[in-house]
Amino acid sequence: MKCEKQEEAHSTLHTSHLETEAQEQKPVLKPKPNGPVIVVGLGNPGMEYVWTPHNAGFMAIDRIALQHGVAVQNRRCKALTGVTRIGQREVILAKPETFMNLSGLSVAALLKEFQIGPEERGSRLVVIYDELDLPLGTIKIKERGSPAGHNGARSVSGSLGSNEWLRIRIGVGQDLPAEAIAAGVKRKGGRDYLLSPMRKADLAVLDEVLDRVASAVRRIVEEGPAAAMNEFNRGRDQGSGNPD
Secondary structure (H helix, E strand, O other), X not given: OHHHHHHHHHHHHHHHHHXXXXXXXXXXXXXXXXXXXXXXXXXXXXXXXXXXXXXXXHHHHXXXXXXXXXXXXXXXXXXXXXXXXXXXXXXXXXXXXXXHHHHHHHHHHHHHHOOOOHHHHHHHEEEXXXXXXXXXXXXXXXXXXXXXXXXXXXXXXXXXXXOOOEEEEEEEEOOOOHHHHHOOOOOOOHHHHHOOOXXXXXXXXXXXXXXXXXXXXXXXXXXXXXXXXXXXXXXXXXXXXXXX
């Protein structure tokens, strides 16, 4: 009996050792329902891009930071970051410094840093970016979807290996009246428009939108994506994707 117990103990130790090795080789990220929420705004670093439509995501992060009295200036995971609290949750605000088409590198690094697995992307990751196919003055929240031509969103999907991540899209498209369209007036679009400074009138419209985006982020953090989509996905908020 003593020998059998020794063999049994040896077998148990051996199995435990193998399990430990397996865990070290394939770390399992356990869900953390109360872990930090990462809110990432996409854009391009540099003063020349500050007030461009393509930097609407950066502007949203700055607005949230301003409302909470925090600075987004710590360099972490290829991004400028700041930490605040919304309700009972810690929130990491981030602006990737990689330029738009490599934004996914920073997002992936942040998820790894804060141990956020695929099953938690819908509750602990929010990505905010501009949307050319949505008219200026609108936003739309989606839990999944193709990048539809947006290079920043494409980079995020590529780095995460999935389109399953929560995003808030900020409309920056020119909303023309029907008579203007009938007269042949074309909407502004493309790289030149997205990377050119916005007009004062358009910035005034966007200013109000940024407050709505901040409110949407708060609703997501406190009550979840469904509640936020029910409140903010209304009216003219239709469309998908934009170039660059």
